[in-house]
Amino acid sequence: MLKNKTIIITGGTGTFGTNFIEYILKKKIKVKKVIIFSRDEFKQTEMQNRFANNKFLNLRYFIGDIRDKDRLRMALEDVDIILHAAAIKHVPIAEYNPFEAIKTNVLGVQNLIEVALEKNIEKFISLSTDKAAAPVNLYGATKLCADKLVTSSQNIKGKKKTIFSVVRYGNVFGSRGSVVPKFIKDNKSVSELKITDLSMTRFSLSINKAIEVVMWAIKNSVGGEILIPKIPSYKLIDLAKAINPKVKLKIIGIRQGEKVHEEMITSMDSHNCYSFKEYFAILEKSNKKSINLYKKKYVAKKVKPGFSYNSFTNKTYLTIKEIKKELKEFSKKKVMI
Numbered sequence: 001m002l003k004n005k006t007i008i009i010t011g012g013t014g015t016f017g018t019n020f021i022e023y024i025l026k027k028k029i030k031v032k033k034v035i036i037f038s039r040d041e042f043k044q045t046e047m048q049n050r051f052a053n054n055k056f057l058n059l060r061y062f063i064g065d066i067r068d069k070d071r072l073r074m075a076l077e078d079v080d081i082i083l084h085a086a087a088i089k090h091v092p093i094a095e096y097n098p099f100e101a102i103k104t105n106v107l108g109v110q111n112l113i114e115v116a117l118e119k120n121i122e123k124f125i126s127l128s129t130d131k132a133a134a135p136v137n138l139y140g141a142t143k144l145c146a147d148k149l150v151t152s153s154q155n156i157k158g159k160k161k162t163i164f165s166v167v168r169y170g171n172v173f174g175s176r177g178s179v180v181p182k183f184i185k186d187n188k189s190v191s192e193l194k195i196t197d198l199s200m201t202r203f204s205l206s207i208n209k210a211i212e213v214v215m216w217a218i219k220n221s222v223g224g225e226i227l228i229p230k231i232p233s234y235k236l237i238d239l240a241k242a243i244n245p246k247v248k249l250k251i252i253g254i255r256q257g258e259k260v261h262e263e264m265i266t267s268m269d270s271h272n273c274y275s276f277k278e279y280f281a282i283l284e285k286s287n288k289k290s291i292n293l294y295k296k297k298y299v300a301k302k303v304k305p306g307f308s309y310n311s312f313t314n315k316t317y318l319t320i321k322e323i324k325k326e327l328k329e330f331s332k333k334k335v336m337i
Contacts, residue, residue, distance in 0.1 A: 001219045004032045005122075008079045010066055010112065011086030012036035013043035015175040016127060018050070019207045020083070020214070025057055033058045037075050038086065039065045066108035072115045081218060082116055084109070084126040084150075087143070091131075091257050094139040105142035106149070113153050113164070121162050125217050126150045128168040128226070130203055130262040130311075133269070137257025147226060154224035154287065165221035168228050168264055170203025170311070172210050174330040179236065183243050184327075192248040193240050201261050201311040204318065205231040206326065216279070222290045226282040228264050233311040234318040242323035265309035273307065274300035280309065 002024070009017045017036060024031060036059065038044060044061045051059060064071040066086050076082070087105050088094050094101035109126070116124050128147050131140035153164040174180045179202075186193055205213075213229045221227065240247055254260065265273055265280060274281050274291070276298040283291050294300035318326070 001215070002029050002031050002081075004030065005080040006033040006035070006078055007031060007081045007083060008035040008037055008062075008075060009083045009085060010037045011084075013038045013040060013047050014085055015172060015207060016083075016085045016210065016214075018047060020211055021047075021051060021057070021059070023208075023211050025051075031058065032080075033060060035060045035062055035075060035079065037062045037064055037066075039063065065104075066112050067103055069111045069115060072111055073118070076115050076119045076121065079119065080122045082112065082121055082124045083214065084112060084124065087139075087146075089129075089139065091137050091139050092255075094142070095137060095257055098138050101138055101142050105139070106145045109146040109149050113149060116162055117153070117157060117160050120160050123218060123221070124150065124153075124162055124164045125214060125221070126164075126166045127214070128166050130168065130170045130264045131259075132168060133263050134266045136259055139257070151224050151226060151284065154290075163221060163223040165217050165223060166226040167213055167217050168226050169205055169210055169213060170231060170262060170264065171205075172207050173204050173326050175207065179239065180327070180330065183240060187244050187247060192250045193243075194250050194252045195236055195240065196252055196254050196258060197260050198237055198249075198251065199260060199312075200236045201233050201314075202236065203231055203262055203264065203311045203314070204234050204326070205229065206329065213279075222293045224284060224287045224290050225294075228280040228282070228309065230278050230280065230316075232316040232318045232322075233314040234323055238318070238320050239323055242320045242327060261310055261312035263308055263310040265303075265307070267306045267308045270303050270305055270307040273303045275303050276300035 041063055062075045064075055088101045129143050132143035132147050135141040135144050147166045150164050150166050171178050183193055217227050240249060269282050272282050272284060274294055281294055
């Protein structure tokens with residue numbers, strides 16, 4: 001599905017972009033070109049040094065910002081697939097800099113969509129977050145807006161061939177901004193770990209699983225859907241115990257814009273949500289073509305009214321032993337954070 005394709009990854013120097021390149025190299029996929037599009041030249045230099053010896057991969061690095069439409073027009077020339085990962089993602093930073101978050105996470109996505117339609121791009125996959133479901137902070141609200149922009153573009157594209165889809169998943173284990181590297185660091189430097197709430201839960205998936213989900217979307221998405229993988233949850237207290245079973249915990253209370261439990265599908269979403277194999281798909285009622293395709297091709301069945309996909313009520317939880325295994329993999333892989 002990627003052979004001889006030109007791919008652009010916005011925010012390409014982040015966790016997803018760097019590990020996606022590793023995936024392509026490992027699988028020896030003969031892509032035509034991969035464009036790393038981001039605004040941080042230091043991270044781009046680091047990434048170039050990291051992949052310097054992989055001469056058989058046609059990597060290109062573009063300094064640019066999705067807020068800059070003219071630069072996007074240059075970067076998207078002859079591109080087949082857009083993987084959109086650029087965003088202001090840290091909840092406190094977005095709360096303190098709301099104008100900047102909106103300019104990047106909402107207006108930047110609009111720019112990207114408009115240029116994708118101009119260039120008649122083959123596929124547009126936008127990476128979302130569990131925080132976009134029933135958002136309680138600005139980051140989540142901007143990502144919900146972005147999700148709506150992308151999925152609704154399927155209805156306004158006219159005769160353009162572009163397929164617009166969203167992939168929504170929980171915290172990538174050890175990714176930038178996640179609690180895992182913070183707990184590991186604090187365990188080495190302080191006598192106690194700060195936890196906001198003892199009952200707090202989070203969704204979790206490995207970076208490899210996140211890439212698998214995106215690859216599935218590249219190959220199979222039909223347009224207008226929000227694709228959600230069925231993944232496990234974990235308790236933050238179990239994460240702390242997995243890092244250090246004897247560690248002391250300090251309860252500091254819920255922070256501004258933070259949820260005790262995350263959800264990726266709200267009860268209101270249930271009216272448009274379908275379940276199949278390893279995924280859920282939220283499909284608008286007006287998009288009957290996509291609904292029929294999912295029903296026929298993937299034997300997708302509508303979930304019960306009122307269903308929600310919540311990290312607390314999730315049927316699958318990681319045990320402390322399984323979390324330790326994830327921590328070991330994280331340490332071995334040295335995910336860029």
